[in-house]
Amino acid sequence: MESRVDRQLRALRLAKACAAHGARVRTICHLTGMPPREVLRLFFEDRSAVPRGRPPDSPEWYHTANLLYRADASIVMSMYGRLRAAGFGGGDSLVGAYGQYNCISHGSRRISFDRAFDLASHTEGIWLTRAKSFSLVACPSCRSEFLASYGTIASSNDPCPFCKLVERFRTDPRVQASYPVRPLVVPSPRQLGLMALLGAGRVERQAQAAEG
Numbered sequence: 001m002e003s004r005v006d007r008q009l010r011a012l013r014l015a016k017a018c019a020a021h022g023a024r025v026r027t028i029c030h031l032t033g034m035p036p037r038e039v040l041r042l043f044f045e046d047r048s049a050v051p052r053g054r055p056p057d058s059p060e061w062y063h064t065a066n067l068l069y070r071a072d073a074s075i076v077m078s079m080y081g082r083l084r085a086a087g088f089g090g091g092d093s094l095v096g097a098y099g100q101y102n103c104i105s106h107g108s109r110r111i112s113f114d115r116a117f118d119l120a121s122h123t124e125g126i127w128l129t130r131a132k133s134f135s136l137v138a139c140p141s142c143r144s145e146f147l148a149s150y151g152t153i154a155s156s157n158d159p160c161p162f163c164k165l166v167e168r169f170r171t172d173p174r175v176q177a178s179y180p181v182r183p184l185v186v187p188s189p190r191q192l193g194l195m196a197l198l199g200a201g202r203v204e205r206q207a208q209a210a211e212g
């Protein structure tokens with residue numbers, strides 16, 4: 001069983017990761033169970049850096065948000081859902097999913113950590129509310145998971161933000177700028193030669209192992 005010290009250390013580690021992602025005090029308290037005063041003392045020495053303003057409220061926001069935001073919200077929640085399904089705790093899953101999102105968004109994040117926390121709360125019915133407002137639904141056409149109103153059964157790809165993005169890509173400069181086409185990496189003849197050698201080496205070793 002986890003000792004008190006281990007539990008506190010785990011809460012501190014989680015709180016530190018949340019603060020590094022720009023979480024507000026309230027979010028950190030919900031995720032770690034730490035009291036607000038303690039969170040302020042440890043992570044916001046500079047009081048002017050405390051995130052302020054109205055916290056996000058996603059159930060309405062999502063349905064009026066533009067396509068790029070809905071796609072990003074769906075990406076974060078899909079990653080979160082996978083980590084939850086793999087057995088990770090809510091806080092760890094959120095930090096993990098947000099870290100992955102950070103990596104793939106190349107510095108142009110549309111979803112804040114607090115927004116991700118709010119979306120997860122309203123998808124799973126935890127932390128802020130017991131009421132579920134969202135479900136993660138698999139698109140019958142592109143198979144991507146996207147956020148939809150709770151209980152939605154997708155019978156067409158109509159509500160799927162990813163299918164819409166693909167449709168709009170050719171004509172919408174804003175979508176093109178958000179998803180720049182990256183050149184394919186073509187291996188040089190030297191790299192190809194090296195790969196062939198490594199492959200041959202592996203086959204030889206396998207053959208030797210089979211003989212021995």
Ligand SMILES: [Zn+2]
Pocket residue numbers: 139140141142143144157160161162163164
């Ligand atoms: Zn789709």
